[in-house]
Structures are given as structure tokens and as C-alpha cells.
Amino acid sequence: MNKKKAVLLLSGGLDSATTAAIALGRGFELYALTFYYGQKHNIEIESAKKLANFFNIKDHIIIELPVKIFHSALVKNSGIEVPKNRDPETDTEIPPTYVPARNILFLSYALSYAESIGARDIFIGATAVDYSGYPDCRPEFFECYNKMANMGTRAGLSGDCFNIEAPLLKMKKSEIIAKGKDLDIDYSLTHSCYDPYVDGTPCGECDSCKIRRTGFQEAGIDDPVKYDKKDGQN
Amino acid sequence: MNKKKAVLLLSGGLDSATTAAIALGRGFELYALTFYYGQKHNIEIESAKKLANFFNIKDHIIIELPVKIFHSALVKNSGIEVPKNRDPETDTEIPPTYVPARNILFLSYALSYAESIGARDIFIGATAVDYSGYPDCRPEFFECYNKMANMGTRAGLSGDCFNIEAPLLKMKKSEIIAKGKDLDIDYSLTHSCYDPYVDGTPCGECDSCKIRRTGFQEAGIDDPVKYDKKDGQN
Numbered sequence: 001m002n003k004k005k006a007v008l009l010l011s012g013g014l015d016s017a018t019t020a021a022i023a024l025g026r027g028f029e030l031y032a033l034t035f036y037y038g039q040k041h042n043i044e045i046e047s048a049k050k051l052a053n054f055f056n057i058k059d060h061i062i063i064e065l066p067v068k069i070f071h072s073a074l075v076k077n078s079g080i081e082v083p084k085n086r087d088p089e090t091d092t093e094i095p096p097t098y099v100p101a102r103n104i105l106f107l108s109y110a111l112s113y114a115e116s117i118g119a120r121d122i123f124i125g126a127t128a129v130d131y132s133g134y135p136d137c138r139p140e141f142f143e144c145y146n147k148m149a150n151m152g153t154r155a156g157l158s159g160d161c162f163n164i165e166a167p168l169l170k171m172k173k174s175e176i177i178a179k180g181k182d183l184d185i186d187y188s189l190t191h192s193c194y195d196p197y198v199d200g201t202p203c204g205e206c207d208s209c210k211i212r213r214t215g216f217q218e219a220g221i222d223d224p225v226k227y228d229k230k231d232g233q234n
Numbered sequence: 235m236n237k238k239k240a241v242l243l244l245s246g247g248l249d250s251a252t253t254a255a256i257a258l259g260r261g262f263e264l265y266a267l268t269f270y271y272g273q274k275h276n277i278e279i280e281s282a283k284k285l286a287n288f289f290n291i292k293d294h295i296i297i298e299l300p301v302k303i304f305h306s307a308l309v310k311n312s313g314i315e316v317p318k319n320r321d322p323e324t325d326t327e328i329p330p331t332y333v334p335a336r337n338i339l340f341l342s343y344a345l346s347y348a349e350s351i352g353a354r355d356i357f358i359g360a361t362a363v364d365y366s367g368y369p370d371c372r373p374e375f376f377e378c379y380n381k382m383a384n385m386g387t388r389a390g391l392s393g394d395c396f397n398i399e400a401p402l403l404k405m406k407k408s409e410i411i412a413k414g415k416d417l418d419i420d421y422s423l424t425h426s427c428y429d430p431y432v433d434g435t436p437c438g439e440c441d442s443c444k445i446r447r448t449g450f451q452e453a454g455i456d457d458p459v460k461y462d463k464k465d466g467q468n
Contacts, residue, residue: 003252008312009235040442048248054251060305061300061302063300066297068295069295069343069347069350070346070347070350071349071350071351072241072350094355094388098352098388100344100345100346100348100349100382100387101342101346101349101386101387101390102346103386104342104345104346104382104383104386104387105339105342105343105346106343108338108339108341108342109303109334109339109340111334111335111338112303112304112333112334112335112336112339113303113334115305115334115335116303116304116305116306116334117305132281134386135385135386135388135390136387140385141382141385141386144381144382144385144386145382145386147378147381148338148375148378148379149335149338149383150337151369151374151375152337152369152370152375152378152379153335153369154328154332154369155333156369157369165388191254207349219313234266
């Protein structure tokens, strides 16, 4: 019997890797999309390719977006610095690493692709627990997007509905990592840092590095990725 | 005083041209997006360029999408024919020219761009009167998308809301054309046909041609575009 198809948004980070493993565990055949939007950490795309190979993704499309439409600290030559050593617990403002409507755009690509190939499930590795407060990572956003997706597509309108799946949404980073280890994910293939050194070494100090490092510590698992050389062994 | 910015989805057809004129009439400075998605009528992109020039669009970005994610009769090499001489009045099924989640994806690009440049108004030339029944052209879809856009963006969440404007939504094609003539639009610059001849001549028989021709006839205005040569003078 043919497996059920699903579309996966694959960034190259540990959340989308864990989401891939969860979706595969549920029996889906995965079709993945990865985006270049001028991100300073475009090395994550190399991680996405390795992960697509690791997970035997059926088809992996890398999509190049027009960089000039994104104003964000994550984008090269934006003139905005990636903030370092923020405390996401106390600094609750949405940081300048926010990318305007990023998940909306990525999900919309996934929706076009899913309807075209006959998939109805779309997996995204968003989390709303250990995160930077981005509006497009919250449960109420996904619920609203899902409703809109079913209202604006032929399949959805006919009752053959889409299902936006964000299985990590309510998990702590340490729980995500523990889950991924259970599922035998090779996290050395993943990249999380927003602002890596030229050789790809993560800075250790941006939101993404900090959340990852704390997550591995809390899970009691060694992070296979090594940080800023100044920093020694993590 | 600086003019208020707005993002316009500009296809090269007469609806988006009329929408441009309406938005300019309301005092906006326009930033336009045009998409190549493998459409058989990619000649519309040349029309979009001419219209951007005609309307003094501030910035016009042409975005190339990955063709393989769109399964539609509108797409080259899809193996699906554009239906001819359908009667949209009686044939109420969504035709195979439907492009999966097209307006969702286009609006999502517009949203990223708008938030990045500080625009809050997004203009789209959709109409739900003389149209092909596409789910992403209906008023309830736009209302739902607008709500989602404000829930999933930093600006929207802060109360600095986006406004998806579809000023033609409830107008008949003949009313749109009459409005455009009042606004001195040069409709000879526009292209509507889904399936033109190699030299760009419209077929005259697809939904888009039929709706356009009837619109001009009902408005009592000569269509400056000439149809299939077999057909003589329209």
C-alpha cells in the first residue's frame, strides 16, 4: 500500500529534524521544503540537505526567495545585529530576528505543494515554549492559519481538509531533544545558530544557541555541536 | 508629506490594472509584486512590466516560483488542457485552471513585503462576480486571510493591523471596465488570456477571454486587445 504523503518544512535545525522523525514514525512519506531568504545562517541549508538524506525524504526542494522583501536581523546586509545573550525569560519583546510573515509564507508554499501532490498533512517544527516570542509560532496562529487554508483551497472547501501539524508546539526544548534521541536522530547534522562564524561554528550567544544549549543541558544529553572556539567544549 | 505605501499584486490583467488605478486614486504609493509560476500565459508578465511603468509603480519585483509545486492546467507541461468555451454560468465546478493556494501564496509574499517596508495595505484585484469560482477569490476567504495575517505578524499582533483590500470583489466585469475607463487606464497594455498563441494573441475561448469579452461588450466599450486571428475583429 502506498504511504500517505505529507509536506515537511525542513530548516536544518533540531526542531524540524525532530518533527521529521515524528512524522516518519507516524507512517508518512515526506516531501520537504527548505528556504533561502538571505539568512546569515544559510549554512542551515547544508544541514537540511544532510537531514533530507538521513531521513530518506522522498523529494526535497530548496526554494530561493527574493531577499529584499525581508527586513530582519537574520538577513545578511540588513544592517541589524543579531542580539546576543538576551534572556528570553525576562526580555519578552519580539526580537529583531523576527522575519516578517515567515511562517505564513513557508506554510503557504507547503499548502500549494501539498494540494498539488495530494498531501493533506503539513508538518512544521514550531515551538511556543522555549522560543523567541514570534507571533507565527503560537498555537492560536496555527489554528487560524489552518482554518484559512481550508477556506481558500479547492480541497479544503470540498471537505478534504488540510491539517497543519506542529507536534512540538507545547514541548520544552529539553523534551524535544529527549524525544529526538529516543527516535535516534543524529543531531550532529543539525544547525541552530542565527549568526555563525564563517566556518559555520555557532556563536553560542544568540537566542537560538542559548535555547539549544539550555535544552541539551536540561535533557542531560551532550550537544554534538561545538560552539564558539573561545568557549572551549560547550 | 510622504505618501502612504501599499503593496499591489500585479498580474498584468485588467483587474489588477484597475485595482492599481483605484489605489493610486486613494493616494497610495505602490510597491508591486508579479509572479512567474510556469503559467502558459507568462506573456502577462510583460504586461505587468508595462503597467508598472504606466502607473509609475515605486518598486516592481518579479518573483520566480518553483514551477513543480503547482499542479494546474495553467502551468506549462502540466499535461492538462485549458478548457475552452465553458459556460461559467452553468458549469459551476472549479475548473482545472485553479492553481493550488495561489492567492494564499501571493498574499503571503505581499504580507512579508508590506511588513518589511512599513506598508499596511495590500491590494489584490480579485473578483467574485464574473469569475471561475476559485475558492481564494471569495469575500469570506479574504476576511479569514486578513484575520490570520493580523494574528501571525508582529505589526498585526501589536494592533497596527494589515488591511487586505480587494476593491473589485463585488463588481461585475463590465463595471470594472467602465471604472477603469473613467480612470483613464490604457487596457491595451493588459493581457487576460490563459492560453495565448505563441505570438501572444489571446485565444478568445478560455474562461478569462470569455469573461473579458463579455465584460467589454456589456460595458459598451471596445476591447483594444484583438483575439484569435480566426476570429477577425473580436
